[in-house]
Amino acid sequence: MKNAPKTKMMDMTCVVCPIGCHLKVTVDENGNFLSVTGNRCPRGEAYAKEEITDPKRVLPTSVKVIGGELPLTSVRTEKAIPKRLIFSAMKVIKSIQVNAPVKRGQIILENILDTGVNVIATRTVKKQNGK
Amino acid sequence: MKVAVIGAGIVGSLIAREFTKYEIDVEVFEKLPDVGWGITKANSGILHAGYDDEPGTLRAKYCAKGNEMYDRLSKDLNFELKRIGSLVLAFSEEELNILKELEKRGKDNGVKGLKILNRIESLEVEPNLSREVISALYAPSAGIIAPWEAAQAAIENAVENGAMLHLSTEIKNISNENNQYVLDTSNGEFQFDMVINAAGLWADDLAEKTGVKVSPLHPRRGEYILLDQPGVVRTVIFPTPSEAGKGILVLPTVHDTVLLGPTSQDLPPTQKESTKTTFDGLSKIVKSAQKLVPAVNISKTIRTFAGLRPENDIKDFVLKREGNMMHVVATRSPGLSSAPAIAKDIVNDMLGDLEIKKRSDFNPHRAPLVKVIEMSDKERENIIAKNPSYGRVICRCNHVTEGEVVDAIRHGARTLDGIKFRTTAMFGRCQGSFCTVKIMKIMKRELGKNYEEIRKNLPNSQIVDGDVR
C-alpha cells in the first residue's frame, strides 16, 4: 500500500480586493497548489496560486541623489518582482546613486536581478541651487 | 568678592540675579544642559496666595511676600504672569469649616482680598464647577507663570549684568581651604569666597558634603495631565486641603492649556530622578479632577508628566548658613511663590556686614522675546519687513515662527526642549509631529550641527541615528 498523500493546509488573506477573503489553501508535499476554499470569486484562486508558487510584490524604496534639492529620490519596481528577491533587490538598490536632476519615470536601474523589471524614479528631484 | 550659586532653578536663578545688583562676581553652576530643568520644570506654576501655610513657618513668612514681588519681576524680566485668582472648593459643612480656618490663617499671613463665596457666587466665577459645590474660598492674588521661563529670564538678566553661567557642570564636592571654597566640578576646580547651595533635590547631599547636617530630603512625586481644553476653567481650582496636601487641582496655564494634578506619592531618597508617570497616578488625577470640574474632557490630553518635590520631615524650607556658605534646602511648595523673597533675604544676609556697593549700572530689564502671534498686523508687517523669517510659521499649533526659533537659540537653547520651553513650539496638541523636522533643520543651520548631534534634552537623548542611504 502506498502512503496516503501528505497534504498541507495554509491560511492566507486575499488582497486583490478590499473584502480580504480568508483563504484555506491546500498544497501537496512538494508545496504544489491543489485547491483553495474561502474565496468569493475566481480572482482569489489565481491569487492563491501565485502566492503558493511565486508571490510577487512591487518594491517601493529610495535611492541616494547627488547634488539634488533632496537627498533621496523615491523609486519603485515598475512591475511586481518575486517576493523572494526583495532583500537582494534592496542590496542592489542600496549600492547605487544617481546625479541630480532626476525625472519622475526615469529608469534608475534596468532589469534588476534579471527579473526583466526596471527600477524607476517616482519623484522629480531638481539640482540644488547653484550646483 | 566671588560668589558661586549652585543650581539654576527658580531659587538659584533669582539669587544669582539678586547678587548681580552688587559689585561682586557671580557664577552659576547647573548640572543639567539648560536653566530651570529641575523641580522648576515640572510643577503647578502657581503663585500661591499664601493662606494655607501655618503661621511661624518659613513658608508663611515668604509665600505671600514672594508672590507680591512677582508683579515687578514679570515686568522687569518680561515673562508672563496672569493673576487669575484661585478657588478652594467645599463640598460639605466640614470642608466649609476648613475654608473658614484658611481664611483666618490667610489674614494672619497678610494675604489680601480673601473672600468666602456662596454656591451661586462660586458658579458665577467658574461656571463649569461641579454642581455639588456648596462654597469656595476665593483668593484674587493667586497667579500663574511658566516657572522655567521665569528662571531663564532671571539667569539671562543676571548674565547681561555680568554673571557667568556654567551649564552641564555638576558640583561633585566642596571643600574649604584658607577661607576659600573649592568647588570640584565635572568641568574642573573653581574657587569662591562665598557659596549658595540651591541644588533643589540634591541640596541636602551637598550640605552633607560640607559637613552640615540638615534633615534629609526624599522626593514626593506629583504627576500631571495636560489638556487642550482652553476655557474650561479660568481660575485655579483646589479641593479643600487635607493631611496629604493641597490635593489635585484643575488650572489653566499661561499657554491656554489646562493642567490637572499633581498627585502626591512619597518615594525613597534614592529615587530623586524618578519622574515617570504611573497608571494609578493618572487614573487618580482623572477621577479627582472630574469631581471638581465634571466638564474636564480627558480625550483632549496633550501629554502627561511628573515632577518631584523635595520633602523633609518638618514640611518647611530650611535656610542654613555656615560661614560664608548658605544652604537652601527643602524648596517644596510654595517654593516657586516664595523664591523672590527668599532670594532677597539670602543676599541681604550674606552681604549684610560686608561693605559691598550696589552697582550703578545694574540693568533690571530683560528684553521681551518676539511673539509674532501676539502682534498686531502693523507690527507683524514691520518686523517681517526687517526680518522675513518672522513670517515663516514653523509650529502650527502655537504659531511659532522661524525667527522666534532662531531667537531661542540665540538666547541659549541648544536642544529641542530648550526651544520648546522658550518658544512653545512642539508644546501644543501635535507634540511636534509636524514641526520637529523643521526645527531640527534650523538648529543644524544655526548651530552648525548635523542631525545626529541634536538632542531632545539630556546628553543621551539623540533623536535620529544614521543614513538611510
Add this chain to the structure above:
Amino acid sequence: MKKLKYDVVVLGGGAAGMGAINGALSQNVSVLLIEREASTGGVLNQCIHNGFGVHVFKQELSGPEYHEMYMEKLSRFDAMYETTVLNVDVKSNTLNTISISGVYEIKYGSLVLATGARERPFEALRIPGYRPAGVFTAGLAQHFVNLENRLPGHKAVIVGSGDIGLIMARRLTLEGVEVEGVYEIMPYQGGLTRNIVQCLDDFNIPLHLSTSIVEVHGKDRLEGVTVAKFENGHPVRKTERFVKCDTLVASVGLIPENDLVNETIELSDGSGANVDDLMRTNIYNVFAAGNNVCIHDLVDFAAVEGEIAGKNAAHVAKGKELPERMGILKKGEGVGLLSTKYTIAAEPFKLFVRVKKPMGTTILRLNDQKIKTVLAAKPSEMIEVKMDPSRYNMKGNLILSAMEVDKI
C-alpha cells in the same frame, strides 16, 4: 497690509486641494491656493509606497508620482506657499495670512477647506512611564526616513495598526531596522488588510491584537516598553512583558484638521467638517474636502471630493444658488462614520461609510431601504455607497445602519 481678491480660495494643496483647484478651474474662475508647506502634495510627498491612483489614473502609483501627475493635469492657478492662514472671517469673506512676504488680507468669493489631517501623538494616549527621545508618530518617522534620509533608530516597536504604522513597519525593515512587532489595543486591525499582508506577513512581523503598551522605559533615549494584553480597554494583570527597543512608532489615528474654523464650521463628533453632497459646509460659500472631512483610505476619493467642492465653490462664487438641503444623514446601528452629513437629494453621490466593528455579510440600510450588501465589513475599510435619489427616498431624517446577516 496687502490685499488680494479671488473667486475661489483653496486652503491646503494636498490631494483634495489639487482636486478643488481642478474643479474650480473647470468653471473659469480665478483660483488662489494657500499652502503652508513649500509645495503642493500634502501627505503624498512622504508616502513613497505604491497604492495610489487606482481609480483616477488606473494604475498603482506611489504618492509622489500621483502628486506630480495630478499637478500636470492642472492649468495655471495662483499660489502662495509657505503661507499660514491665521484666521478666517466668514462674515466678511476674508482671511489673513502671514509669510515671508508679509501679511495679506484676502477676500474670497468661495473658500474650499482642504487642510487634511494631523496625527494623534503618542503622548495623547496617557501611557505611563518616562518621556524619552525615540518616540515618533508614524508620519514623523516616515518624514525622517523618506525625505530627510535619516533612520529613527535600530530596533522598533510599532504601537497602533493604522496604515501609516504598517507601511512604516515594512519601510523600516527594508532599511535594516529590526521591527519587533505591532501592538494594537483593539481586537481587530486598524489598517487595510492588504497592508497587513504586504507589510507585516511578508516580513514575519507579528501583529499583537488586544495588546498595548503599559509603560515606557528610558530617561534620555527609549530603552524599552512594557506591553500587556488588554480587555475592555484595561490591561490584564500578569500579562506584562518587557520589550527592548530604541524606537517607538505610534500610528494611533488621524484627526481631521479644522482648528482654523472650529468656531464657525459645524463639525462632527470626530471633528471632521459636516458637509452635504456638494461638499458644502454650514456656511453657504465655504466648502470642505479630503481628510478634514473624514479620513480617507484612498487618495482618489479625497481628490474627487476636492473636485466636487471646487466646482460648486466656483458656482457659488459666480453667484449661482445651489439647491437646498433636503435630508440629514445620521449614524444608525453598527455605523461608526459617515462622510456626508446632509443631502440635497438631487443627484446621485458617493457616500463613504465605516462600520463600528468587523462583521461578516452586512446589509446597509437607509431607514428601511436596503442600499448595499457587503460580504465583509471592517472598520479599517471604507465602504463606498452610491446614493441615488431616483432609487431611494433621501429626504428628511435618514438613518444609515449596518447589520450583519445571521449566518445560517
